[in-house]
Amino acid sequence: MGTMLGIPPAALPIVLVGVASAMHVGKLPPALPLLARELGVTLVQGGFLLSMIQLAGMTLGALAGQLADRLGPRRVMLGGLVLLAAGSLAGALAPAAAWLLAARALEGVGFLMTVLPAPGLIRRGVTEPGPQARALGWWGAYMPIGAALGLALTPPLYATLGWRTAWGALALLALACAGLVARRVPADGASPAGGTAALRAALQGLRTTLAAAGPWLVALAFGVYSGQWLAVVGFLPTIYTEAGWPGAVVGWASALAAGVNLAGNVLAGRLLARGWPVRRLLWLGYGAMAAGALGTFTAPPLAAYGAVLAFSALGGLVPGTLFALAVRLAPSPATVSTTVGWVQQLSSLGQFAAPPLVAALAARVGGWQWTWLFNVACCAAGALLAVALQARWRRAAAVPVRV
Numbered sequence: 015m016g017t018m019l020g021i022p023p024a025a026l027p028i029v030l031v032g033v034a035s036a037m038h039v040g041k042l043p044p045a046l047p048l049l050a051r052e053l054g055v056t057l058v059q060g061g062f063l064l065s066m067i068q069l070a071g072m073t074l075g076a077l078a079g080q081l082a083d084r085l086g087p088r089r090v091m092l093g094g095l096v097l098l099a100a101g102s103l104a105g106a107l108a109p110a111a112a113w114l115l116a117a118r119a120l121e122g123v124g125f126l127m128t129v130l131p132a133p134g135l136i137r138r139g140v141t142e143p144g145p146q147a148r149a150l151g152w153w154g155a156y157m158p159i160g161a162a163l164g165l166a167l168t169p170p171l172y173a174t175l176g177w178r179t180a181w182g183a184l185a186l187l188a189l190a191c192a193g194l195v196a197r198r199v200p201a202d203g204a205s206p207a208g209g210t211a212a213l214r215a216a217l218q219g220l221r222t223t224l225a226a227a228g229p230w231l232v233a234l235a236f237g238v239y240s241g242q243w244l245a246v247v248g249f250l251p252t253i254y255t256e257a258g259w260p261g262a263v264v265g266w267a268s269a270l271a272a273g274v275n276l277a278g279n280v281l282a283g284r285l286l287a288r289g290w291p292v293r294r295l296l297w298l299g300y301g302a303m304a305a306g307a308l309g310t311f312t313a314p315p316l317a318a319y320g321a322v323l324a325f326s327a328l329g330g331l332v333p334g335t336l337f338a339l340a341v342r343l344a345p346s347p348a349t350v351s352t353t354v355g356w357v358q359q360l361s362s363l364g365q366f367a368a369p370p371l372v373a374a375l376a377a378r379v380g381g382w383q384w385t386w387l388f389n390v391a392c393c394a395a396g397a398l399l400a401v402a403l404q405a406r407w408r409r410a411a412a413v414p415v416r417v
Contacts, residue, residue: 020152020280021152022146024140025136025149025152028136028139028153028199031095031128031132031191031194031195032128032132033163034187034188034190034191035095035188035191036157036160036161036163037161037163037167037184037187038098038101038102038125038160038164039067039164039244040160040161040162040163040165040269041164041168042064042118043165043248043252044168044172044251044264044265044268045168046060046063047251048177049114049177053110053111053114055114057373058374058377060252060373061372063114063115064369065244065367065368065369066115066118066119066366067118067122068362068363069118069366070119070122070125070362071122071358071361071365072359072362072366075126075130075355075356075357075361075362076223076352076355077220078126078355078358079351079353079355079356080219080349082134082351082352083348083351084219085202087131087132088131088135088195088199090127090130090131091131091132091135091195094124094125094128095189095195096188097120098125098128098185099124099185099186099188099189100185101117101121101122101123102181103185105121105181106182124188126362129156130351130354131351132156133150133340134341134354136149137341144287147283147284148283148284148287150337151280151281151283151284151337152279152283154330154333155276155279158272158274161247162269162270165251166266168265169262169264169265170265171183219349222349223344223345223352223353223356226345227406228343228353228406229340229343229344229353229356229357231343231399232336232343232353232357232403233359233360233361234360235400236336236360237361237363238364239300239303239329239332239364240361240364240365241363241366241367241368242388242393243275243303243329244364245369245372245385246326246389247272247322248369249369250267250271251265251268254268267319270323274323274327274330275329277330278326278328278330278334279330279333281331282295282330282333291407292339292400292407293400293404295332295334296331296332296336296397296403299330299331299332299396300396301393302324302327303329303392304389304390305321305325306322307386308321308386308390309325311383311384311386312383332396336357340353340354340357341354371388372385372388
């Protein structure tokens with residue numbers, strides 16, 4: 015199957031694990047109306063629930079990346095899947111909103127430990143530049159694919175089994191993914207010895223990453239993308255429910271809006287492999303998101319839905335490009351996961367801050383009609399960062415890939 019889709023076989027299990035993990039992001043938006051009725055969750059609390067899974071990445075991304083570089087990416091991914099399962103099960107048992115917030119934070123730790131090592135594992139298993147770019151393009155799509163599956167599959171599960179049982183089933187899925195990694199992903203080498211020397215080496219790896227400009231530029235560019243994407247797609251079920259759309263239509267419309275992001279991610283990997291400039295891809299992605307956000311919140315209903323599809327689909331060019339940049343702009347092969355961790359840290363900061371900010375703006379002005387201004391500001395910042403990233407990509411492309 016991976017070969018037919020253009021996914022190198024060594025990368026396929028990793029992409030599948032990412033998709034399954036991202037379902038824990040997509041499972042929440044359809045549950046927000048149920049949580050409001052059952053647990054009294056408010057709109058702003060719903061915004062924090064959407065973003066709480068990013069808390070660990072926002073605070074620990076670079077350190078977790080260094081942990082993966084030191085202990086081995088496969089070991090860290092396995093531990094992350096176990097914690098993700100524990101967090102989902104704890105959420106299924108939540109008696110109140112505060113418990114649910116804590117469970118989402120635990121899920122966030124597991125999610126971070128699961129997805130951070132993935133680009134490093136892909137780089138380790140796929141060494142040729144062209145296939146590697148395509149594999150990383152598919153990896154960039156793990157979030158929209160998984161979120162779309164969560165948005166599409168959970169409403170009927172909530173209607174038939176209840177949200178608590180459905181979240182328990184997703185915990186079992188995370189454990190099944192741990193079994194897949196254990197069977198299909200080659201083992202790491204021997205874990206380095208602990209002690210003071212290991213701590214010094216870890217801190218040096220972190221300093222090396224943060225002293226380089228490339229990881230900062232990629233991380234900032236990812237932050238202004240991911241926060242606005244989650245703020246728009248995450249609130250679609252709430253927006254459409256308020257507009258009176260039937261529940262089944264809301265679920266599938268929201269899932270399609272998330273899922274089409276796959277197209278841009280995969281296309282970015284293919285175009286990078288063919289030599290398209292980074293700046294062109296990023297400008298196309300950010301420009302489409304700015305125009306799409308404007309249409310999403312100001313156009314008539316049918317046109318607005320077309321705009322959100324364009325927002326997500328063409329916006330996918332951004333993460334598909336930035337994941338390839340993160341791997342190539344790491345200061346050294348030994349800091350790939352640390353670089354991806356720093357990217358995840360600023361990406362998570364965007365995803366943590368944006369939904370509550372957009373929800374507060376909508377609550378203040380009495381609707382969603384002005385929230386597009388937030389998206390346009392994010393896209394303008396991303397377009398400026400693309401200029402600097404282009405120069406660094408050109409220099410990195412002239413250097414052979416080191417493994």
